[in-house]
Amino acid sequence: MAVIGTDIDAAAELLRNGKLVAIPTETVYGLAGNALIDDAILEIFKVKRRPKFDPLIAHTDSLDKVKSYVKRIPEVALKLADAFWPGPLTILLEKQEHIPDLLTSGLPAVAVRMPNHPLTTALLKQLDFPLAAPSANPFGYVSPTSAQHVEDQLGTKIPYILDGGPCSIGIESTIIGFDEQEKPIIYRLGGKKIEDIEAVVGKVKLKINHSSDPMAPGMLKSHYAPSKRVIIGKLDMLIERFKNQNFGIISFHKKFNEISEEKQIVLSPSKDLSEAARNLFSALRIMDQKNIDLILTEKFPEEGLGAAINDRLKRAASR
Numbered sequence: 082m083a084v085i086g087t088d089i090d091a092a093a094e095l096l097r098n099g100k101l102v103a104i105p106t107e108t109v110y111g112l113a114g115n116a117l118i119d120d121a122i123l124e125i126f127k128v129k130r131r132p133k134f135d136p137l138i139a140h141t142d143s144l145d146k147v148k149s150y151v152k153r154i155p156e157v158a159l160k161l162a163d164a165f166w167p168g169p170l171t172i173l174l175e176k177q178e179h180i181p182d183l184l185t186s187g188l189p190a191v192a193v194r195m196p197n198h199p200l201t202t203a204l205l206k207q208l209d210f211p212l213a214a215p216s217a218n219p220f221g222y223v224s225p226t227s228a229q230h231v232e233d234q235l236g237t238k239i240p241y242i243l244d245g246g247p248c249s250i251g252i253e254s255t256i257i258g259f260d261e262q263e264k265p266i267i268y269r270l271g272g273k274k275i276e277d278i279e280a281v282v283g284k285v286k287l288k289i290n291h292s293s294d295p296m297a298p299g300m301l302k303s304h305y306a307p308s309k310r311v312i313i314g315k316l317d318m319l320i321e322r323f324k325n326q327n328f329g330i331i332s333f334h335k336k337f338n339e340i341s342e343e344k345q346i347v348l349s350p351s352k353d354l355s356e357a358a359r360n361l362f363s364a365l366r367i368m369d370q371k372n373i374d375l376i377l378t379e380k381f382p383e384e385g386l387g388a389a390i391n392d393r394l395k396r397a398a399s400r
Contacts, residue, residue, distance in 0.1 A: 083236045085228050085244050089200065092243050093207045101128060103217040103231040104140075104204065105245025106196035108169050108253050108272050109224040109362065110231050111140065111214030112239070122183045122213055128238045131220035136186040136298050137213040138171050138254070139193050142205035147193050150180055150211060155263045157282050164281045167197035169250055169272030171298070173258030184213055192298055194254055200245040215298065216253065217242075221306050223365045223397075226251045230366065251359035252389055256298065257285070269298070270389040272358070289392065307369035311376045311398040319377045328375035329368045333357055333382075344373065358386040361393060 083103070084091075092102045096113065099121050104113045112129060114121035116139040125137065141147060144162055148154065151174040154162070158172050176191035185191050193211070196202070205212065216224040217231045225231045228244040236242070255271035257278065265285045267275065279285055309329075312319060316332055320340070330337060330345040334352045337345060346364040348357035368376045378394055381387040 083232055083239050083242045085232060085242045087200065087244055088241075089204050089207065089243070092204055092241055095241055096204075096208060096212065099124075100241075101125060101239045103225075103228070103235065103239060103242040104198075104201045104212070104214060105228070105243060105248065106140075106198045106201055106214075107249045108196070109226055109248055109251065110217040110228065110242075111196075111212070112217035112231075112235065113140070113212040113214040116140075116184055116211040116213035117179070117181065118210075119181050119183050122181060125213060125215065128235060129215060129218070129220045131215065135220075136188060136192060137184050137215050138298050139180075139184065139191055139211040140196055140201070140205065140214050141193065141211040142167075142195060142202050144195075146211065147174075147195075150177055150191060150193060151175055152177055155259055157259065157263055157265060160281055161257065161265075161278070162195075165273055165277070167195040167202065169197070169252075169254040170194065170278075171254045171256045171269075171271075173256065173268070190258060192256060198245050200243055204243065223307055223362045223369065224253065226359070226362050230363075249359070250355075251362060252386065252393065255389070260286075270392045272386070272389070274385050275388065276385065306397045306399070307365050307376065309369050309373065309376050311365075311378060311394065313378055313380060313394055313398050316377060316379045323375060323377065326375060327373050328377050329371055329373040331361075331364045331368060331376060331378040333379060344371065354382065354384070354386045354390070357381065358390055361390055365397060 101114045104111050114125050171192045171194040173190040226248040228242045231242050250272040253271045255273040256269035348360045381390045
């Protein structure tokens, strides 16, 4: 079983030796390895059982380090980094030759991010290499937002879990890149709201790809999925439709009195989309462990983090 602790020095030593360590971030826990060594990247794929055509994000702690991984940083990217790093925004930039193709799945751009978590920031400061760190869960399953979630799923496959407590955001980073005119394009919705981004760089384009040929991490159609079937719709209608089946409910703010409490989870009774996002993956995980056949849920308001929640639910329902 993995050791769960807060020993940054121990985590750093394991990573220097090519081992994998689970690390906390403000978004979700990551399965981290040396992003410059093919063997470490391959071990991530092996532990996660992750398709090798899905690229990984490189995590670091300073803009100076980022500059050593990429050919150039456009002015618009510098504005975004200044406004939102460290934080839940990943930026796609043209990679230098020494960045492994395995990290980017052969694509010319590398996804880079500065996470906003004190333990992981301190860890990254000790390292002279970035960390590839997709979510610390088996590929396609619900992302972990606590050290215990990681232990439950990967505890027998990695030596150490750096315990930074529950994730403050609980949903993956937003991913942004640029076209040939350096106009920003969002490839994945996530923890940084579109409204905040547009306040800095103006109107952005959306290119939320759901094919099996992703341009950026986290873009596969069937992703973030529990083993139970997920159905999205108007919950009142779904409850009536599936009344003769064994189901559980994940709702935004409404409690359904006709459904037993143990078979429903309300993500935010106060209608707070940030709270709902923070609780989403835990709710999916809890429901997936219950003795039910279906998970019924609903579409969230398409504003703020609601758009990212809807994106995750659509992927969970694509099975």
